Amino acid sequence: MTSKAMMIVPYEWILENVEEEPMTIASKMISFRGEKVFCVGLKNHAVSPVLFFMAIDLGKIGMKVEDVLCGFQGSGLSPEKMACIYEEVIGDGGSLQLFTVPLKKKVLGTCTFVFRICIEGTDSGYSYQLCDRLAKNQLWAALKNQENLADVELIVKDKTFPVHKAILAARSPVFADKFEKKQLAKDVPHQIRIDGVELSTMENFLHFIYTGEPYGKLADGDLLKLAEYYQLTTLSGLCKVALKKMDALQITNIMKHLNSNADEEMSSSKITPEKETEIFFDRTTPSFRCNSKLDENGKSTCVMEYQNEDICIAYFTGDRKLDADYGNRHFVIEPVIHLSCVNHRNFGLKVEDIYCDIWDSEDENNWMKMESKHFQKNAELLHVAAESPSNFYVDPFLTVDFDIKMTSTIGNYYYEMMDDGWLKDLWLAATNQMLTDVEIFVGTVKVMEAHRIILCARSPFLNESLNKISNTNKSIVTFGAEFDVDTVKHFLNFLYTGFLLTGASGKQMSQLAIMYEVETLKNVCQVFNANPPDAEHVAGYLLQL
Incomplete structure (x- = not known):
């Protein structure tokens, strides 16, 4: 069982x-995301x-397409099948x-194609991660709002950026080495001059350090130089891909693939829609x-684990039968794939x-929409099913892919797409006592x-x-003795x-x-500590079966 969160964006043509x-x-x-990067035809x-x-030059925003699903829009809210x-x-x-x-056939009249575009980062260290967005906003705002805590100045041209050693050192081994070698008195400003870069490049560089996300364009040679010098490997990888140009061989191969049907000439061409369109991606x-x-007996198997809990x-x-003509392999007639979602509401998910895709069936590469008799997005317990269009063998097991779209409440x-290192670098600096200035009791x-x-x-x-x-010594923050030590560490x-x-x-x-006015954490705890499903929810779930 494997599962991972994906950035999947929809588009209707x-x-x-x-x-x-x-x-x-x-x-x-x-x-x-403000860039013209896709085309369908x-x-x-x-x-x-x-x-x-x-996808054209999607790397300039640090992304690439992993795969695409497409289907015809029917009478429902989404296609019954997608390929x-x-x-x-x-x-x-x-x-x-x-x-x-x-x-399968020529398109005539009116129709709507629905796309689900799966996107990943262009660098292995840049992926789709769960995080408090407020944390990133607050740290970035600290550049302007916490100047009294700034202990180093980066000078670019005629502008001074008051920044924080702790954050720079946690994110860059080069900054860490500089600060370790040059220890100045508290009242003496530590200044570092950086030449040869524009102010916008420096701001983009600092934004990536403080938030793990780019702020401006990645196709910036000076940004790449900064990333390489200060050993921000993920940012360096993103910039290298973003700086790639259109390749003549790729363009030639595209023309070759799209014009492979040489027996029939296209008599004309058409642009539709004539107006420009944009994909609005809902981050929630x-x-x-x-x-x-799934084994040959069809027994229940965990499909999706979320934060160490089985939720799908x-x-x-x-009807299972043995096929004597094929070595007594198990053969399933009129199969139905079932999926039950439980505990997802405990994590604020709807x-x-x-969709599901059955491997080794005659209809492989057709993603089927799973339906419920009483589909309710807010249900505490949810059961959906899909009838396979063909029979299949299950020796030694049946492999099924699921594409589960949820909403975070x-x-x-x-x-969001971010530098994986951002999630651990700052905390690692605290646990290693790198430039720490507060003692926690x-x-x-x-x-x-x-x-x-x-x-x-x-x-x-x-x-x-x-x-x-x-005072110039380390400050002290004391939590009450009634709090569990591990809980305080998890809070920090x-x-x-x-x-x-x-x-x-x-x-x-x-x-x-x-007590400490951490808004997002209050919301998370409120959802995580909610009551389990009651009898009414269980009864509603049984109606779906």
Whole structure:
């Protein structure tokens, strides 16, 4: 069983009044996150028409397309079936990606294609992660709002950036080495001059250090030089891909693939829609791509584990027989794939829709929408099912992929593309006591050290109390002896990472969130500590079976 959160963005392409004559139909460039990076089109041959999808220079925002699903829009809210559009091999030297799928018949009249575009980072260290968005905003705001805590100045041209050693050293081994070698008195400003870069480049560089996300363009040679010099490996990898240019071989191969049907010439071409379109991605709707193996008896198997809890369980039903002609293999007649979602509401998640794809069936590469008799997004317990269009063998097991789209209901707590290192670098600096200036006590017991800038940026209560202290020694923050030491550490970990560790929620965590005014953590605890499903919810679940 494997599962991971995916950035999957939807797009609808509406075609109207498509005529009989062979024609190439394409969209205008489609914008995503402020950049024109996608295009869809149709080579509408009489025989073997081809639907295609292109990603053009998506790397300039640090992303690439992993795969694309497509289906015809029917009478429902989403297609009954979706097919995977395969990526063509056009060379990897440039910034183009081409995905194509043959259609069974020529498109005529009016129809709507629905795409689900799965996106990943162009660097292995840049992925889709769950985090408190408020944490990133607060740390970035600290550059302007916490100048009194700044202990180093970066000078670029005629501008001075007051920044914080603790954050720079945690994120860059080069900065850490500089600060370790040059220890200055508290009242002497530490200045570092950086030449040869624009102010916008420096701001983008600092934004990535403080938040793990780019602020401006990645196709910046000076930004790459900064990333390489200060050993920000993820930022360096993103910049290298973003700086790739259009590749002539890729363009040639695209033309070759799209014009492979030489028996029929396209008599004309058409742009539709004529207006420019944009994909608006809802950050609160992560999708989870899961892979599960069901044994020959169809027994329940965990499909999706979320923060160490099983929240999606799958099984199949159908008449099982032994096929003597094929070595007594188990054969399932009129199979149905079932999926039950439980505990997802405990994490503030609502199910939007679910698709499944059965391997080794005659209808492989057709993602089927799973339905419920009484589908309710807010249900505490949810059961969905899909009838397989064909029978299949299950020796030694049946492999099924699930695509589960959910909505997060916890404000500021959702997934985003980010530097994986951001989630651990700052916390690791605290646990290793790198440039720490605050001692943390629970009662009379010292449990760890921390950084004043992080505590002040993340908690209004701590900001007020610590700013009253003007001594040059390490400050002290004392939590009441009634709090469990591990709970306090989990609380501090959330301040640093914006992520609540599994099993860390509870009454004491909720009390700390309220006491220290950590808004997102209060919301998380409120959801995590909600009551389990009652009899009414269970009864509603049984009606879905």
